[in-house]
Amino acid sequence: MVDGASAQILDGTATAAAIKDELRERVVALKAKGVVPGLGTVLVGSDPGSQWYVAGKHRDCAEVGIESIRRDLPEDVTQAELDAVLDELNNDPSCTGYIVQLPLPKHLDTDRVLELIDPAKDADGLHPTNLGRLLLNVNDPIETSLPCTPRGVIELVERHGISWKGKNVVVVGRGITVGRAIGPLLTRREYNATVTLTHTGTVDLDAHLRQADVIVAAAGVPGIVTASAVKPGAVVLDVGVSRVTDPETGKSRIAGDVADDVASVASWISPNPGGVGPMTRALLLKNVVDSAERQLP
Numbered sequence: 001m002v003d004g005a006s007a008q009i010l011d012g013t014a015t016a017a018a019i020k021d022e023l024r025e026r027v028v029a030l031k032a033k034g035v036v037p038g039l040g041t042v043l044v045g046s047d048p049g050s051q052w053y054v055a056g057k058h059r060d061c062a063e064v065g066i067e068s069i070r071r072d073l074p075e076d077v078t079q080a081e082l083d084a085v086l087d088e089l090n091n092d093p094s095c096t097g098y099i100v101q102l103p104l105p106k107h108l109d110t111d112r113v114l115e116l117i118d119p120a121k122d123a124d125g126l127h128p129t130n131l132g133r134l135l136l137n138v139n140d141p142i143e144t145s146l147p148c149t150p151r152g153v154i155e156l157v158e159r160h161g162i163s164w165k166g167k168n169v170v171v172v173g174r175g176i177t178v179g180r181a182i183g184p185l186l187t188r189r190e191y192n193a194t195v196t197l198t199h200t201g202t203v204d205l206d207a208h209l210r211q212a213d214v215i216v217a218a219a220g221v222p223g224i225v226t227a228s229a230v231k232p233g234a235v236v237l238d239v240g241v242s243r244v245t246d247p248e249t250g251k252s253r254i255a256g257d258v259a260d261d262v263a264s265v266a267s268w269i270s271p272n273p274g275g276v277g278p279m280t281r282a283l284l285l286k287n288v289v290d291s292a293e294r295q296l297p
């Protein structure tokens with residue numbers, strides 16, 4: 001971090017802990033009504049990063065009283081075998097919501113997998129029905145699963161007392177889980193932000209960034225958002241999770257999309273780690289509790 005760093009911290013770890021406290025109470029209430037929320041995870045292969053994320057999801061579940069169901073499949077699992085696991089989870093009443101950890105190995109069809117998830121159990125909010133309902137403005141989180149990271153970004157900002165209303169938001173990256181999905185949410189009347197979606201085909205990214213009151217950096221390109229492109233006082237969210245090898249230590253670490261010196265220009269910044277990551281996980285739990293409530297008799 002350069003000297004003169006001034007931005008306040010959007011503390012994802014503390015905010016996620018507050019959300020988990022709320023969820024713990026909802027889980028107790030559900031159990032009193034005979035519904036035990038259960039999160040399933042489907043992990044294919046042995047990528048250490050993916051294994052780490054999935055293990056974290058199970059720890060989070062234990063913290064709030066959600067049961068967890070784990071299906072770890074070998075790298076060379078066939079599409080038919082994977083389909084059968086999804087079918088099993090769709091029909092398992094103890095599994096009230098589940099996710100398939102992405103990315104999948106190349107020989108598997110991700111679009112097909114997302115379609116096969118029962119939309120009522122879609123904890124990631126990535127089923128075409130749920131993404132369609134997002135565009136159609138079906139507003140009720142009890143009816144529709146919304147994608148976890150966009151929900152996490154929105155709540156992280158709101159729970160620090162910052163309003164989205166009227167803000168010029170520039171999103172960097174058009175991935176399905178964040179970039180493409182956050183605009184339809186932030187332009188809802190309840191948030192009333194104005195959203196620009198930028199991507200690798202954008203001409204002069206920095207010119208767009210300089211206009212932004214809020215930057216959501218979700219390109220997966222380490223350091224793509226630099227201090228010289230950030231308007232003084234902007235709010236900056238770092239969603240990037242690229243794995244890089246540190247040239248000094250030789251160790252692998254997570255690199256965000258936001259350069260360190262942005263903290264000297266922004267008014268608020270999400271640290272990485274400790275920002276959007278923990279919020280994504282907390283909102284996954286919220287989706288599971290929401291869908292368990294939806295399954296109440």
Ligand SMILES: Nc1nc(=O)c2c([nH]1)NC[C@@H]1CN(c3ccc(C(=O)N[C@@H](CCC(=O)O)C(=O)O)cc3)C=[N+]21
Pocket residue numbers: 053099100101102103124148241254272273274275276277278280281
């Ligand atoms: N179906 C599916 N759903 C996902 O939600 C999903 C996925 N696939 N594939 C990969 C990405 C990535 N992702 C993260 C979640 C939490 C942290 C997180 O909590 N990170 C910690 C620590 C990171 C570290 O130290 O390694 C932090 O930011 O503080 C990071 C990344 C979810 N993803």
